[in-house]
Amino acid sequence: MIRLDHLTKRFDHFLAVDRLSFEVPQGEVFGLLGPNGAGKTTSIRMLTTLASITSGQAEIAGIDVSRNPIGVKRVIGLAPQGLNLEIELTAEENLEFHGRLHRMSRHDRRARIRELLEFSELWEKRNVQVQKFSGGMKRRLLITRAIMHRPKVLFLDEPTVGLDPQIRRRVWDMILGLKAQGITILVTTHYIEEADFLCDRVGIMNRGRLVALDKPQSLKNTTGIYAVICSRMNGCPPRFFNDRDEAVRYASELEGDVTVRQTNLEDVFIALTGEAIHD
Amino acid sequence: MIDTGFYTIFWREMLAIRKKFWKVLSGSLVMPVLYLVTFGWGIGRGVRVGQGNYMDFILPGIIALSAMNSSFNGVSVTLNISKLYYKTIEEILVSPISPWAITLGRILAGCVRGLFSACLIVAIGLILDVNLGFGPSFFATVLLLSFAFGALGVLAAMLTRSHEDMTNFSNFVILPMAFLSGTFFSPDLLPQPFRSLILVYPLTHGSIALRALATAQAVPLSALAVLFGYAVVLFLLAGLSVKRLEL
Numbered sequence: 274m275i276r277l278d279h280l281t282k283r284f285d286h287f288l289a290v291d292r293l294s295f296e297v298p299q300g301e302v303f304g305l306l307g308p309n310g311a312g313k314t315t316s317i318r319m320l321t322t323l324a325s326i327t328s329g330q331a332e333i334a335g336i337d338v339s340r341n342p343i344g345v346k347r348v349i350g351l352a353p354q355g356l357n358l359e360i361e362l363t364a365e366e367n368l369e370f371h372g373r374l375h376r377m378s379r380h381d382r383r384a385r386i387r388e389l390l391e392f393s394e395l396w397e398k399r400n401v402q403v404q405k406f407s408g409g410m411k412r413r414l415l416i417t418r419a420i421m422h423r424p425k426v427l428f429l430d431e432p433t434v435g436l437d438p439q440i441r442r443r444v445w446d447m448i449l450g451l452k453a454q455g456i457t458i459l460v461t462t463h464y465i466e467e468a469d470f471l472c473d474r475v476g477i478m479n480r481g482r483l484v485a486l487d488k489p490q491s492l493k494n495t496t497g498i499y500a501v502i503c504s505r506m507n508g509c510p511p512r513f514f515n516d517r518d519e520a521v522r523y524a525s526e527l528e529g530d531v532t533v534r535q536t537n538l539e540d541v542f543i544a545l546t547g548e549a550i551h552d
Numbered sequence: 553m554i555d556t557g558f559y560t561i562f563w564r565e566m567l568a569i570r571k572k573f574w575k576v577l578s579g580s581l582v583m584p585v586l587y588l589v590t591f592g593w594g595i596g597r598g599v600r601v602g603q604g605n606y607m608d609f610i611l612p613g614i615i616a617l618s619a620m621n622s623s624f625n626g627v628s629v630t631l632n633i634s635k636l637y638y639k640t641i642e643e644i645l646v647s648p649i650s651p652w653a654i655t656l657g658r659i660l661a662g663c664v665r666g667l668f669s670a671c672l673i674v675a676i677g678l679i680l681d682v683n684l685g686f687g688p689s690f691f692a693t694v695l696l697l698s699f700a701f702g703a704l705g706v707l708a709a710m711l712t713r714s715h716e717d718m719t720n721f722s723n724f725v726i727l728p729m730a731f732l733s734g735t736f737f738s739p740d741l742l743p744q745p746f747r748s749l750i751l752v753y754p755l756t757h758g759s760i761a762l763r764a765l766a767t768a769q770a771v772p773l774s775a776l777a778v779l780f781g782y783a784v785v786l787f788l789l790a791g792l793s794v795k796r797l798e799l
């Protein structure tokens with residue numbers, strides 16, 4: 274459904290996205306995980322025709338992004354990282370405008386607006402100016418708007434950034450609901466749990482490059498499912514084991530604060546790059 | 553090249569204008585009323601231009617000026633904010649609507665703003681009982697003028713990279729045009745080469761055409777032709793600038 278082939282973006286002399294290649298089959302939730310500045314948003318902007326492609330190729334639903342941008346625009350939905358809602362308009366008017374932009378019939382628009390606002394639990398707020406929405410409500414409306422015209426492929430750029438854990442759960446439920454409808458979803462995040470919980474497969478990006486790509490569990494298996502982590506003070510590098518006893522034995526040889534726990538995707542990232550996602 | 557998508561863009565602008573109707577109304581009144589008071593009553597009391605009184609002379613010029621300002625500012629400021637600040641333009645750019653439709657929809661919204669503020673001043677003129685006539689061809693010319701400046705507004709918003717750029721554009725291009733384009737005096741009074749220079753401004757031709765139409769003189773075909781030429785060229789440039797926009 275999504276195919277990238279050596280997709281590259283250069284700003285002057287800076288390589289923001291460096292020969293990114295992967296494919297996402299229909300119905301999959303694919304995660305791009307990486308620290309700030311990794312190139313996640315830039316990749317999405319190229320895939321959604323908002324940014325020009327420096328070199329390489331991309332296809333959405335078999336349509337070439339640079340050769341047929343309008344064709345691509347018909348089948349994609351985008352919920353960008355910034356909340357670009359029309360804040361002077363109401364929730365309903367935002368969706369109405371979107372439906373018109375995509376040439377949905379009046380009848381279809383009306384039915385779909387109701388269905389979606391109920392789905393995202395915003396129906397009661399349909400006549401409220403978006404200006405007065407909380408961050409979580411705005412985020413939900415943003416995703417709702419992105420799926421208004423029934424796209425085949427949905428791009429979600431940091432869909433839960435800045436939300437409290439409870440609201441984050443609701444957005445996750447929403448995304449899984451969309452997956453159940455067969456929509457192919459590419460989601461970017463720098464939250465480890467999010468990638469772990471939501472995604473069928475995760476691509477880990479760092480400095481414009483894809484450094485790993487697999488199912489979350491497989492990534493952890495390859496690194497070692499048990500992590501031995503030292504406290505910052507004694508500063509020994511983390512080590513990974515697939516055997517629990519081995520991990521405990523190694524930990525007991527170390528001095529100071531040492532933790533043995535299950536490996537998470539952040540550990541995988543550190544093991545692959547020697548850097549932390551959050552610093 | 554142009555699809556019906558322009559109507560969607562236009563519809564969105566009308567919705568926004570309706571929501572802040574009173575702001576738009578008062579916004580389009582301040583400047584022309586100040587000009588009318590300052591130049592019409594204040595300075596203009598003793599001034600005579602040709603046979604008529606000064607108020608009759610400047611009113612069509614002020615109409616041209618406010619149509620220009622309302623259209624240009626209405627289009628450029630909202631588009632600039634949408635591009636730089638709210639990023640709402642990206643919502644339109646990821647939808648299957650052509651750049652030409654986006655351009656046309658925005659310009660038509662500028663035409664509505666221009667026509668609206670022209671009507672306000674015509675109403676003031678009628679209250680002041682000026683010795684002028686306002687027919688359909690007068691309003692059609694206002695529309696043409698607003699179209700050209702709406703297109704310039706799109707172009708300016710697309711080319712500027714910051715809010716300061718936009719302010720500078722207004723200060724260096726729009727403001728001199730407002731004062732020099734035969735709004736307050738007849739270009740015939742100026743010596744060469746200034747006279748020819750001022751004839752480069754599209755607003756000059758707007759003022760000339762509107763003044764002739766309001767005073768029932770012969771229809772100034774050359775002025776209308778120049779305005780039309782500006783409208784076409786600026787529309788093409790505006791459309792190309794939207795097409796080439798990369799944020």
Ligand SMILES: Nc1ncnc2c1ncn2[C@@H]1O[C@H](COP(=O)(O)OP(=O)(O)OP(=O)(O)O)[C@@H](O)[C@H]1O
Pocket residue numbers: 284287289307308309310311312313314315316354463799
């Ligand atoms: N228009 C631009 N001009 C120049 N450099 C840019 C531009 N847009 C992005 N960059 C640079 O490209 C790199 C990748 O940015 P991008 O926004 O894609 O990162 P990201 O992975 O989405 O990060 P975040 O998690 O902060 O959203 C950054 O170093 C950024 O500074």
Ligand SMILES: [Mg+2]
Pocket residue numbers: 313314315354430431
């Ligand atoms: Mg980003």
